[in-house]
Amino acid sequence: MAGVLVVGGDRLGDIESMLQDKGYRNIYHVSGRKKSDVKATIPSDTELVLVFINFVSHSLSKNIKKLAKQQHVPIVFCRRSCDAIAMSEPAIS
Numbered sequence: 558m559a560g561v562l563v564v565g566g567d568r569l570g571d572i573e574s575m576l577q578d579k580g581y582r583n584i585y586h587v588s589g590r591k592k593s594d595v596k597a598t599i600p601s602d603t604e605l606v607l608v609f610i611n612f613v614s615h616s617l618s619k620n621i622k623k624l625a626k627q628q629h630v631p632i633v634f635c636r637r638s639c640d641a642i643a644m645s646e647p648a649i650s
Contacts, residue, residue, distance in 0.1 A: 559580055559581050559582055559583070559602070559604045560581060560582070560583035560584070560585060560600055560602040560603045560604060561576055561581040561583070561584055561585070561603065561604065561605045561606070561607060562585045562586075562587070562599055562600065562603045562605070562606045562607070562621075563576075563584060563585065563586045563587070563607045563609070564586075564587045564589060564597070564606065564607070564608045564609065564613055564617065564618070564621055565587075565588070565589045565608055565609030565610070565611070565612030565613040565637060566586075566588065566589075566609045566612045566637045567588055567590070567612075569584070569586060572637070572642065575642060576607075576642075581604070581605070583600070583602060583603075585600050585603065587617075588612075589612055589613040589614065589617050594617060595614070595616050595617050595620055596620070597617070597620070597621065598624065599621070599624050599625065599628055599630060603628075603630055604630065604631075605630065605631055605632075605633065606621060606625045606630055606631070606632040606633070607632075607633050607635070607642070608621060608622075608632065608633070608634045608635075609635065609636065609637035610634050610635065610636060611636055611637060612637055618634075
C-alpha cells in the first residue's frame with residue numbers, strides 16, 4: 558500500500574481526499590506544532606513526503622529532508638493548498 562507523509566498544518570481537510578484520489582492509501586500527518594515533532598520518523602511504506610513550508614520550523618524541515626534522502630523517498634515542498642499540490646503534480650503522481 559502506498560503511503561504519504563504530510564508534514565505541517567493543523568489539519569488536512571480536502572488535501573487528504575485529494576491524496577487518496579491520487580492512490581495514496583495511508584496518509585500520515587505530523588503537524589509540526591510540538592517540539593517532539595522535530596524527531597518525527599518516516600514510516601516504512603511511505604512513497605512521498607509532502608512538506609507545507611509555511612507551517613514547519615527550519616529544524617523540522619531539515620530533519621525530514623535528511624531522513625527522506627537517507628530512505629530515498631521523494632520530497633515535495635509547497636504551500637498548504639490544493640492548488641499548490643496540483644502544481645506539484647509531476648512529483649506527486
